[in-house]
Amino acid sequence: MVEALEGSQALARAVVLCRPGVVAAYPITPQTHIVENISKLVADGVAKLELVSVESEFSAASVAMGAAAAGSRAYTASASQGILLMAEVLFNIAGLRIPLVMHCANRAIGAPLNIWNDQSDSMAVRDAGWIQIYCADNQEAIDSTVQAYRIAERTELPVMVCVDGFTLTHTLEPLEMPSQEQVDGYLPSYRYARSLNVRHPISQGTLVGPDVFPEARHSHHQALLNSIAEIESANADWAAVSGRDGGGLLTVEGDPDAEIGILAIGSTIGTLAEAMDEYPDRPRVRLIKLRVYRPFPINALREACRGLRKLAVIERAFSAGMGGIVGTEVRASVPGVEVYNYAIGLGGRDIPLGIYPRILDAMETGDTGFRILDVDLSKLPEEDR
C-alpha cells in the first residue's frame, strides 16, 4: 500500500517490521526522527521491543552490540559526530562479527559545525569492516533495511544503511511499506551461532596475539568479499517478494552505451537522472549508481564501466590533503578509464539540476585533478583560494 510518509517515519516502521528485540536510541540531527518514531511505536504497543534510551552514541552502539551478542536482533542509528563517537565500537562490532544493522543519516562533520547532509561520517568509518549500503531514495532505504538484516545475519557482518540526512530522512513522499507477512516470509527469526548462552558458555573478544591476528583479519576481509553474493541474492529475493528491485551492488541508468559516465552514491543519483531529461541538448551519460560501497564491488564496477572513455565520480565527502575517497578507489579499479573526481553538496549545499552541465563542462577541460566543484572561491580570502 502506498502511503505518504516522511523518510524517517518509513525507516522506523521498516525497522519494526524486522522485529528487533532491542533498539538503542540516542538523538542526533538528522537521525533523531527515526528513533523518535520507533519510540512512539513502542509507546503505542505496536512494536514489542526493549527500547534503551542511552546516554551517548558510544553506548548506543555498545548496547546494540551486547544485545546482538546475547541473542536478540538489535538496531541503532546515528549520524555525523555520533558516528565518530561510536567509531571505536563500530570497529569492535565488525571484528567480533556481530550481525547488527544501523542507519547512518548522513551529515557533515564539524568543525565548522554543520547539521546538513554530506557523507563525511560514513566515509570516515569505511574501514571499520561493516557492509555499507547507500540509498538513492526512501523506497530503496526501506527495502535495504529489510535486506540488511538478512545479509547481516547470514554473513555475520554488521550492515550500515546510509541515507542522506534531510534529503531523504526529512522528505515526505509516497512510499510503499512492505507488509508484516512479506517481511516475516523473507527474514527468518534472529539466529546468531555464537550467542551468549549460560548452557554453553563461550568467551568472546579474547586477546589475540601476532600468531593469529593476521589470520583473523584475513578471514574478516574474506567474509566481506564473500558477502557480495549474499548482498545480490538478498536483493533478488526481496525483489521477488516485494516486486521492487533497488539494485544489487550497483545499477546503470541513463544511456548504457555512452562513452561518458557519471558515478554517484546516495540521493545525488536522482538529481542527475532528472537533470539528463532537463538538459536534452546535452548528451546523456551512463549513470552508475553505486549502492554497495563496502565490500567494494570491483568486478561489477568494471563490468559497468566497460567501453567507457571518461567517468566522473561525484561524491559528498573527501579526504582533505588527498582528494576524493570513492573517486580514488574507482580510479584504481578501472585502469582504462579517464576518471574525473568532484565533491559536491558538502554540508548540505544544494545540488541543483544545473550541476549536470557543470560536471560535463568540467570533464571537457581534461583536468582530472580532484576539486570541490560547487565551491565559490569569491567567498574566500585570496590566500585560501
Add this chain to the structure above:
Amino acid sequence: MSTETHVDIEQLRRRQPRFQGLESGHRACLGCGEALAARLVLESAGPNVMIANATGCLEVFSTAWPESAWRVPWVHSLFENAAAVAAGMEAALKHQGQSAKVLAFAGDGGTFDIGFQAVSGMLERGHNVLFVCFDNEAYMNTGIQRSGSTPHAAVTTTSPAGRERMGKRHLKKDIVSIIAAHHVPYAATATVAYPSDLRKKVRRAIDVDGPSFLHVHSPCPLGWGHDSEKSIAVSRLAVETGLFPIIELERGELTGAMPIRHPKPVTEYLKLQNRFRHLFADDPRAREELEHLQALADYNIEVYGLLGDGPDPLDTSGIDKVYRGGAKWA
C-alpha cells in the same frame, strides 16, 4: 576438533564444592587481588550469569586466545563500554524472557574514568545488572599509571615522586558515593581480605532486581610494590586504618558499615607498599602527606561511624560481619 565447550552445569556443581566461574591456569600475577576477587564473585554468583568485561588485566590474563579461564558466558568489547554492553545483554535477555543475571566487570579505569559515563547511564536506566569494579587504584595493565582512583600521594609512573612532587596530587574519587547518588537499590564496598563478606554482598546484589554495584578493593602487588603473599594483609589494613571503609548503601542511604574497634594508624598500611615509600623519607613534605592521609582515614571513620557503639563484638578483627547502621547515618 570442536572448540565449543559444553558444560553440564548440574554435573559441575556436584563435582566442585564451589562453582568456579574463573578457573585456575590463567596468567594473573602471583598475589593478584583482582583475580582472587573475580573468582570469589563468581563462586557466589554461580553459573546462571553472563559477563561483559572491560579491557584490562582481568580480560588479558584470563583469555589469551585460544585459552579461556571463564566457565560462564563472557564477552569483552572495549575499555569504556562494559556497562553499556551489559545493558544491551540485559535488555536482550529481558526480551527473550531469560533469567540469567548480567554482570559487568571493570577495573578502576573502566569505572572511575573512561567507563564512567556508561556506568552512570546504565544505573540511571535501571538495568538489572551487577557492576563490579575491581579497584587496584591505577592503570595496571598499561604499567601503573595514575587513575581517578589512585590514592592521594601514591606514586605511579604518571604521578612519580620527585623534587617538586610527592606522588599523586589529587584525591581518590569517592566513587561509591557517586554511585549511591543514582539511588540504586544496592551498592557496597568489599575487599578480598573479607571473603565471606564479599560473597554475601554478591548474593545480595544478584538478588536485587535492578542495578547494583560492588566496589572491591583489589591489591596489585606489582603496582603497589608489596610482597605477593601480603595481598590479603594489605587489603585488610586498608580497612582497619579507615582508608577503605566497608559499607552498604540502599537507595542512596547508608545501611551498613563494618566497624573498626581499634583503628590502626595509616602508616601500618602505607609502609608495606613501595608506592608510599617516599612518605617515609626524612622530609617535612612527607610528614605533611602522612598527616593528610591520616586525616582522610579519620574522616572516613567519623563519616561512616566506623568505631561502632553497639554491643556487637564482631568487627574487622572479628571479621566478616557487616555491622548494620553507621553511627552518623543511623
